[in-house]
Amino acid sequence: xxxxxxxxxxxxxxxxxxxxxxxxxxxxxxxxxxxxxxxxxxxxxxxxxxxxxxxxxxxxxxxxxxxxxxxxxxxxxxxxxxxxxxxxxxxxxxxxxxxxxxxxxxxxxxxxxxxxxxxxxxxxxxxxxxxxxxxxxxxxxxxxxxxxxxxxxxxxxxxxxxxxxxxxxxxxxxxxxxxxxxxxxxxxxxxxxxxxxxxxxxxxxxxxxxxxxxxxxxxxxxxxxxxxxxxxxxxxxxxxxxxxxxxxxxxxxxxxxxxxxxxxxxxxxxxxxxxxxxxxxxxxxxxxxxxxxxxxxxxxxxxxxxxxxxxxxxxxxxxxxxxxxxxxxxxxxxxxxxxxxxxxxxxxxxxxxxxxxxxxxxxxxxxxxxxxxxxxxxxxxxxxxxxxxxxxxxxxxxxxxxxxxxxxxxxxxxxxx
Amino acid sequence: xxxxxxxxxxxxxxxxxxxxxxxxxxxxxxxxxxxxxxxxxxxxxxxxxxxxxxxxxxxxxxxxxxxxxxxxxxxxxxxxxxxxxxxxxxxxxxxxxxxxxxxxxxxxxxxxxxxxxxxxxxxxxxxxxxxxxxxxxxxxxxxxxxxxxxxxxxxxxxxxxxxxxxxxxxxxxxxxxxxxxxxxxxxxxxxxxxxxxxxxxxxxxxxxxxxxxxxxxxxxxxxxxxxxxxxxxxxxxxxxxxxxxxxxxxxxxxxxxxxxxxxxxxxxxxxxxxxxxxxxxxxxxxxxxxxxxxxxxxxxxxxxxxxxxxxxxxxxxxxxxxxxxxxxxxxxxxxxxxxxxxxxxxxxxxxxxxxxxxxxxxxxxxxxxxxxxxxxxxxxxxxxxxxxxxxxxxxxxxxxxxxxxxxxxxxxxxxxx
Numbered sequence: 060x061x062x063x064x065x066x067x068x069x070x071x072x073x074x075x076x077x078x079x080x081x082x083x084x085x086x087x088x089x090x091x092x093x094x095x096x097x098x099x100x101x102x103x104x105x106x107x108x109x110x111x112x113x114x115x116x117x118x119x120x121x122x123x124x125x126x127x128x129x130x131x132x133x134x135x136x137x138x139x140x141x142x143x144x145x146x147x148x149x150x151x152x153x154x155x156x157x158x159x160x161x162x163x164x165x166x167x168x169x170x171x172x173x174x175x176x177x178x179x180x181x182x183x184x185x186x187x188x189x190x191x192x193x194x195x196x197x198x199x200x201x202x203x204x205x206x207x208x209x210x211x212x213x214x215x216x217x218x219x220x221x222x223x224x225x226x227x228x229x230x231x232x233x234x235x236x237x238x239x240x241x242x243x244x245x246x247x248x249x250x251x252x253x254x255x256x257x258x259x260x261x262x263x264x265x266x267x268x269x270x271x272x273x274x275x276x277x278x279x280x281x282x283x284x285x286x287x288x289x290x291x292x293x294x295x296x297x298x299x300x301x302x303x304x305x306x307x308x309x310x311x312x313x314x315x316x317x318x319x320x321x322x323x324x325x326x327x328x329x330x331x332x333x334x335x336x337x338x339x340x341x342x343x344x345x346x347x348x349x350x351x352x353x354x355x356x357x358x359x360x361x362x363x364x365x366x367x368x369x370x371x372x373x374x375x376x377x378x379x380x381x382x383x384x385x386x387x388x389x390x391x392x393x394x395x396x397x398x399x400x401x402x403x404x405x406x407x408x409x410x411x412x413x414x415x416x417x418x419x420x421x422x423x424x425x426x427x428x429x430x431x432x433x434x435x436x437x438x439x440x441x442x443x444x445x446x447x448x449x450x451x452x453x454x455x456x457x458x459x460x461x462x463x464x465x466x467x468x469x470x471x472x473x474x475x476x
Numbered sequence: 477x478x479x480x481x482x483x484x485x486x487x488x489x490x491x492x493x494x495x496x497x498x499x500x501x502x503x504x505x506x507x508x509x510x511x512x513x514x515x516x517x518x519x520x521x522x523x524x525x526x527x528x529x530x531x532x533x534x535x536x537x538x539x540x541x542x543x544x545x546x547x548x549x550x551x552x553x554x555x556x557x558x559x560x561x562x563x564x565x566x567x568x569x570x571x572x573x574x575x576x577x578x579x580x581x582x583x584x585x586x587x588x589x590x591x592x593x594x595x596x597x598x599x600x601x602x603x604x605x606x607x608x609x610x611x612x613x614x615x616x617x618x619x620x621x622x623x624x625x626x627x628x629x630x631x632x633x634x635x636x637x638x639x640x641x642x643x644x645x646x647x648x649x650x651x652x653x654x655x656x657x658x659x660x661x662x663x664x665x666x667x668x669x670x671x672x673x674x675x676x677x678x679x680x681x682x683x684x685x686x687x688x689x690x691x692x693x694x695x696x697x698x699x700x701x702x703x704x705x706x707x708x709x710x711x712x713x714x715x716x717x718x719x720x721x722x723x724x725x726x727x728x729x730x731x732x733x734x735x736x737x738x739x740x741x742x743x744x745x746x747x748x749x750x751x752x753x754x755x756x757x758x759x760x761x762x763x764x765x766x767x768x769x770x771x772x773x774x775x776x777x778x779x780x781x782x783x784x785x786x787x788x789x790x791x792x793x794x795x796x797x798x799x800x801x802x803x804x805x806x807x808x809x810x811x812x813x814x815x816x817x818x819x820x821x822x823x824x825x826x827x828x829x830x831x832x833x834x835x836x837x838x839x840x841x842x843x844x845x846x847x848x849x850x851x852x853x854x855x856x857x858x859x860x861x862x863x864x865x866x867x868x869x870x871x872x873x874x875x876x877x878x879x880x881x882x883x884x885x886x887x888x889x890x891x892x893x
Contacts, residue, residue: 072512074502075688078495081517085491095489096524098517100498107513114531271492335780341766342759345780349758352831352860354782360790361780363752363762365772369814373777373790397786414769443769 060231062088063097063119065111067126067136068210072102080125080215087219090282091237092267093227103133112143116201121227123219126210128193130172136207137196141180144198144205148178151185154194161192186222188214195222204230233284238291240281242302244309245318245456246471249277255305262301263294274445275452275473276318279306308465311456318455319347319354325462326357331400331428334360334393335454338370338381339407339420343451360397367406381406383434386425394427401462402427405454409446419475420446424454426461435467438475449473477648479505480514480536482528484543484553485627489519497542497632504636507699508654509684510644520550529560533618538644540636543627545610547589553624554613558597561615561622565595568602571611578609603639605631612639621647650701655708657698659719661726662735662873663888666694672722679718680711691862692869692890693735696723725882728873735872736764736771742879743774748817748845751777751810752871755787755798756824756837760868777814784823798823800851803842811844818879819844822871826863836892837863841871843878852884855892866890 064084070076078100085095097118101107108127115122127136141148155177162169179185179196186195186206193209195218206223208215228234244252249272256279260268267282281298285291303310311318326333335344335358345361348354364370371378371385374392378385386404394402404425410418419440426433435457439449453471460467481501487493495517502512514535518524525544532539544553558565572594579586596602596613603612603623610626612635623640625632637654645651661669666689673696677685684699698715702708720727728735743750752761752775762778765771781787788795788802791809795802803821811819821842827835836857843850852874856866870888877884 066515072502072515073506074499074504074512077499082491082494085489087491089490095491096519096521097528098483098489098515100515100517102513104513110535111514118527337759339766339772340763341771341775342754342762342778342780345759346757346763349756349780349782350864354758355756358758358780358782360783360786361754361759361778362790363759363766363775363778363780365766365775366777369777373779447767 060093060121060227061097061119062093062095062227063099063115063122064095065099065101065115065122065124067101067103067108067124069102069133071126072100080210080212083212083216084123084125084219088224088227090239090267090269090280091224091228091284092233092282093224093231103127103135105135105139108135108139109143112139112200112205116143116203116205119203121230122203122205123223124205124207125215128176128195128207128209130170130175130192134175137178137180140196140198140200140205140207143200144180146181146198149181151177151179151194154179154185158192186218188218190214190217197226228284235284235286236288236291237282237284238295240283240295240299241314242279242306242310243312243318244277244279244306245275245311245452246309246469247277247306248272248472251472252277252279252306256302259298259301262298266294266298275449276311308460308469311459317351318452318459320351322455322459322462323348323351323354323357325459326401329400329462332357332359332398334397334399334402335362336370336374336389336393336402336404336406337361337363337454338365338367338405339409340405340447340451340454341365343447344405344454347451347455359399360393362393370406381408381421381423383423383425383436386423387427387432387434388425390425390427391432400428401458403454403458405450407446407450409443414443416440416442418442418446420450422450422453424457426457426467428461433461433467437471439473440475477510477538477644478514478536479510479512479644480516480532480539481512482516482518482532482539482541484518484520484525484541486519486550488543489517497627497629500629500633501540501542501636504641505644507656507684507686507697508641508645508701509650509699510641510648520544520552522552522556525552525556526560529556529617529622533560533620533622536620538647539620539622540640541622541624542632545593545612545624545626547587547592547609551592554595554597557613557615557617557622557624560617561597563598566598568594568596568611571596571602575609603635605635607631607634614643645701652701652703653705653708654699654701655712657700657712657716658731659696659723659727660729660735661694661696661723662692662728662869663726663886664694664723665689665889668889669694669696669723673719676715676718679715683711683715692866693728725877725886728876734768735869735876737768739872739876739879740765740768740771740774742876743818746817746879749774749776749815751814751816751819752779753787753791753806753810753819753821753823754778754780754871755782755784755822756826757822757864757868757871758782760864761820761822761871764868764872776816777810779810787823798825798838798840800840800853803840804844804849804851805842807842807844808849817845818875820871820875822867824863824867826860831860833857833859835859835863837867839867839870841874843874843884845878850878850884854888856890857892
C-alpha cells in the first residue's frame with residue numbers, strides 16, 4: 060500500500076513552523092510496517108490544495124492530510140475535500156452537539172465560527188477527536204482513501220494511533236493492533252546494539268527492531284502488530300526479557316520514563332534526597348532533574364562552579380583541581396552540609412585549545428551516601444558540547460546505578476581511557 | 477515566480493530525521509521575497525525521484541532539490557537529474573581536482589567512490605561548495621530551472637545564501653544582494669511589536685518586516701534586498717536606528733549575539749565576574765551562561781535549591797520563604813562569599829496545584845554589585861514550563877539591564893502584577 064502524507068498550512072509551507080508532525084507520522088507508520096512513499100506540503104491556498112489532492116489521489120492508495128480543520132476562513136480542508144470528492148458539505152449534527160457540550164463544560168458559549176468544524180463532506184466516514192474541536196474524517200477521491208487529521212500535534216498523535224493506523228492496517232490487509240516498546244540506554248553505540256540484538260526479529264514474526272540515536276542516549280524500539288492486545292502482550296513478554304538481558308545495566312529507562320525520572324522515583328522510594336555539585340556541566344544536571352514535576356521535594360541543593368577552588372570552598376573543603384579525590388571529598392562534604400541522603404559531584408576538566416572534535420574532557424564523578432563514597436573516572440572526546448552532554452548523562456547514570464546497586468564503572472562504548 | 481522545494485532521502489521521508497532543511501530554506505527565501513508554493517519529499521528511490529522531478533517541472537518555475545549528492549550508491553540526484561534533462565553524466569574535471577586537493581590537505585587519499593560526486597549532467601551550471609565535497613549544479617527540465625544542493629545543513633545554508641538566492645533573484649527579475657537584520661527582544665509581545673513598528677516598511681521600499689516569537693524572546697527581522705552591499709548598508713542604517721529607538725531597552729541582543737553572550741561580554745569588559753543563586757529555574761540560568769565559550773572565566777559560582785531555607789543556608793543567611801527581602805540578602809551574601817563582582821538571585825514561588833495555564837509564579841530577583849543591591853519583583857502566569865522559561869530570561873535580562881545601567885523594572889507585556 061502506497062501512503063502519502065499531505066501537510067497543509069502557510070506556517071508549514073513558509074518554514075515558520077518546522078514540520079515535526081510529518082516526521083512523527085512517517086515514523087509511527089513505518090514502525091507499524093506501513094510505508095510512506097511521498098510527502099507533499101502546500102499552503103492554505105484553494106488551488107494548491109485542489110491540485111495536491113488530485114495528484115495525491117493519482118499517486119497513492121492512502122493519503123493522510125494534516126491541518127486545515129480549524130474554525131477560521133483559511134482552514135479549507137473540509138471544503139476542498141468535498142469538492143475533490145464531488146459531494147456537498149453537510150452538517151454533522153452529532154459533532155456540533157459534541158462541540159457545544161465541550162464548550163459548555165468549560166462554561167463558555169461556542170463561538171459561531173466553530174460550526175464550520177462540523178461541516179463535513181456528505182457520506183464521509185467520521186473520525187473521532189476526543190480531545191479537540193477538529194474532528195477527523197475519511198473520504199475516497201478516485202481510488203485513494205483520504206484521512207483528514209488536525210494540525211494540533213497532541214490531537215493528531217492520538218487520532219493517528221487510535222483511529223487512522225487501525226484503518227490503514229485493515230486496508231493493507233493486516234488488521235489488528237500495534238504496539239511500540241521503547242528502551243532508552245546510555246553507553247552503547249547503535250552499531251553495537253544492532254549486533255547485540257541482531258536475532259531478536261527472528262524470535263517473533265512481524266516484530267520490527269529499530270534504533271534512534273540521540274546522543275548521549277540510544278533508543279531501541281520493538282514495533283509489533285497482532286490481532287489483539289492480549290496477543291501483543293504474549294509476543295512481547297519474552298522479547299522484552301531478552302532485550303533487558305542483553306542490554307543489561309545500560310538500559311536507563313523504558314517507554315515514557317526518563318533517566319532522570321528513574322533516578323527520582325528510586326530516591327523517592329528509598330525516602331532519600333539529593334544534592335549535586337557540578338563544574339563544566341554548568342547546572343545541566345540540576346536542570347534535568349528539576350524539570351521533572353515533584354523533583355523539588357527530593358532535590359535539596361545544587362552548587363555550580365567551573366573553578367575547583369571555588370567549588371570546593373562552597374562546600375567547605377580545599378581543592379586546587381578537579382581530581383578524583385576532590386570529587387569524593389566534595390560529594391561527602393556536600394552530603395553532610397545539605398543533609399541529603401545522596402550527593403553526587405561531577406567534575407570535568409576540559410582540554411585546552413579551540414573547540415573541535417579533538418577536544419576532550421576528563422570526568423571525575425564522586426557519589427556519597429550512607430554506605431560511603433565511590434568515584435567514577437572517565438574520558439570523553441568530541442568537542443565541548445559532546446563532552447558536556449556526555450558528562451551530564453554520566454553523572455545521572457552513575458547516580459542511577461548507585462541507587463539501584465549496579466556497578467558504577469561499566470565501560471561505555473564512547474569512552475576513552 | 478513559483479518556487480518548489482524538493483527534499484530527497486530515506487531519512488527525511490521516513491521521519492527519522494526532522495526536516496529542518498526545508499524550514500530553513502523556505503524561511504530564507506520568504507525573507508528575500510521569494511515565495512515557496514510547494515514542498516515535496518521523496519526517498520532515495522529512482523522511480524519516485526524521476527516522477528517528482530517531472531511533476532515539479534510541470535508545476536514550478538524554479539525547483540530547489542536538497543540531498544542525494546553524496547558518494548554512495550543510494551545518492552541518485554545527479555543521475556536522475558541527467559535522465560530528466562535528457563543528457564548524459566560527464567566528469568567535471570575541475571571539481572574532481574578540487575576534491576582531491578581537499579583530501580590532500582587533510583593528509584588523506586580520496587576514496588574512489590567520491591569520484592561519483594564530480595559526475596554532473598552535461599552542460600549543467602556548476603555551483604560551488606567551498607566547504608564540502610558535494611558541489612551543487614543547475615539544469616533546466618522542461619521550463620523549470622532545477623538547483624541541486626547538498627543535504628548537510630551547513631553546506632546547504634551557505635550555498636543557498638551565496639549561490640542559489642542571487643540566481644533566483646536574478647531569475648525573478650530582481651537581481652542583487654540580500655541582507656537579514658535581526659533584533660532579539662524580551663518583554664514585548666508580537667502584536668505590540670508589530671504595532672510599534674508598523675510604519676517601518678514604509679520608510680524604505682523593498683524592506684520586509686517580520687517577527688518570530690519563540691517564548692520568552694521575540695525576534696524582529698528586517699529583510700532587505702538591493703543592488704550592492706553599500707546600498708544595503710545605506711538603506712539599513714536609519715531603519716536599524718529607528719527599530720533600536722522604538723524597541724529600546726527591550727532589545728537584548730542583535731544578529732548572532734544572545735542575551736547571555738551580551739551579559740558575559742559586558743561583564744568581561746568591566747573586568748567583573750558573576751555568581752548566581754537559583755530556585756525553581758533549577759540551574760537553567762547557570763546552564764545558559766556556561767554554554768557560552770569562555771564563560772568559565774567569568775562565572776564564579778552557582779547555587780541551586782527549591783527550598784528557601786536550604787538556599788539561604790548555602791550562602792550563610794537565614795530565610796524561610798522566597799521573599800523580595802531574601803532575594804536581596806542572598807544576592808549580597810553570595811557576592812561576598814564568592815568574591816564575584818556581581819551576584820544575582822532568582823527566587824521563584826510557584827503556585828500550588830496541578831499544572832496548567834492557570835499556574836503562575838512569583839519571581840523575586842535580587843541583584844548585588846559594588847553599587848549596592850536592587851530587587852525586581854514580577855508575576856508570570858501560564859504553567860510550570862512557561863514560568864520557568866520566563867524566570868530564566870528575566871534573571872538574565874535583569875542582570876543585563878543592571879550591567880548596562882538601564883532600568884531593571886520596566887514592565888513586560890506578559891507580566892501580571
